[in-house]
Amino acid sequence: MSRLGSMGARLYRGEVGYDFVAKRKIWYGISILITITAIVGLAVRGLNLGIEFQGGAVFTTTQSTSVSVTHAQDAAEKISGHDATVQKLGNGGLRIQVSGIDTGTADKIHGSLAKELKLPVDKIAADVVGPSWGETIAAKAWQGLAIFMVLVVIYLAIAFEWRMAIAALVALIHDLTITVGVYALVGFEVTQGTVIGLLTILGYSLYDTVVVFDGLKEASKDLKKQTRFTYSEIANRSLNGTLVRSINTTVVALLPVAGLLFIGGGFLGAGMLNDISLALFVGLAAGAYSSIFIATPLVADLKERDPAMKALKKRVLAKRASAAARGESDDDMSDGGDPQEALAGDGAASLVGPRPSGTRGRGRTPGKH
The missing domain is CATH 3.30.70.3400 (Alpha-Beta Plaits)
Structure with missing residues (x-):
């Protein structure tokens, strides 16, 4: 197995990991800063509209x-x-x-x-x-975008829950704002190719987010029946489990787009390639970022406001404090309703970071259930 594949398996089992959700305020701050920069660039420089939009x-x-x-x-x-x-x-x-x-x-x-x-x-x-032709195309694009957003929210609210629908919508708006802002800052001409690129990145960004949400939904199905993990910890575990997949998907998607942007557009001077490839390149990168650093942490934030999740968090923290007073480790704090059995494999893996050396590579301690 390759090193990246091995790392992906260890992330999935919980043997290693990074606490993305706990550091969500940092990611929110970075996103707010980038978004403000994009909005300021759009307000100051404006968009370089192509002939299709201004006649x-x-x-x-x-x-x-x-x-x-x-x-x-x-x-x-x-x-x-x-x-x-x-x-x-x-x-x-x-x-x-x-x-x-x-x-x-x-x-x-x-x-x-x-x-x-x-x-x-x-x-x-x-x-x-005539400018009316471009205005018609722009109006149709905005109309299609609005319908797409509404359908996405409805579908995710039904298939998952309303919190995930809201988080996905915020991530999509985040990706679009950054992409349009970069267009304004760079000064590339906005053409039909730009509109196509913007609409294309919506599907990719949503796909990456839904993959994480699907794992989170499955992992948190019986969350209230256990007292080992909070919702944020389960969310972080699901995020780490799909991290390598998200990276692989993003890199594979960015490579050909980068070829269009830097080789096709830069060296060959193909203007239309610049228009669509810049939108795709920035949008794909922003989509990968938002699915990891925005969507899932935001779901955890919204979910932790639920009274049931607040009560669960209190029980989890109380049990950990009690176990710490008795000198027990997290691996000794298992209960029959642990929803992480399926994800952790041996049931003893931690949510982030490696397992304690005394239990690494072994099954559950005999007599502990």
Whole structure:
């Protein structure tokens, strides 16, 4: 078994672990800081909306030209009086986007642009995009996002519980806010690819969160029947049990996206790849973070407010204090209703950290049930 696989098995059995839930205030603080930075960036810099969302014209040369991208951009901006974006195409041609102009203006600058590019007018195709088209697409995207959020909350509330639904919703909003904020700070153009990327990361972020929630639901099924562990400790155990899986899934997903962003977009200069790959890259990373550091700790926070869980925590702490006074270890404090039997394997594994050396690798002490 590989080292990572061995670590995953030890995390699942509870032989090692990290107390994510106990340090949740740290993760909340980090997320709040990142989110505020994203919101400030969005408010100060704003989004660099593509031509699909603000209207304009697209001029595409149907044959190669010796004119450089810089010269074409300067010429287009001088002729039109508006901002222009130029991309080099694979056939040696150019794609020139001029924002904020209508059909009449596009017809007027068509000929002048052809002279600057040293091409016949019929070798430059002109397409005008109205802002209403982009507004319609944006409205449909927001509508779809709202419906998606409502359905997610309803499903999770039914399949799991309302606390998990709220935590998943907070994690999704967290991921979207950070992704949009990074877009504003970096200054990448918001296109149709960006919208597709944003909608795609929702599914991934939700999947990673639900995997942890499913394990937590199973582990806490008979939680009230035992007095060894609090809900937060069970939540942390479930989180550690899926940690390696989450890391593996995230790395495998990020590698091809990183290739699109840094190789396809950076070295090859493919602008559309930048638009969708940046959204995917930031969203996937934020989704992995939120599923580990936000969603599960938030569920534990909400659950610990329940009177039954408060009473359970008091019983657990009282039993531990009593056992400590008698000089007993945690491994001596088992009871018949321990919901961790299935997860811990030998029933003696601790929730975080290695087991005491005296019991490591052995089964339950004879006579203790």
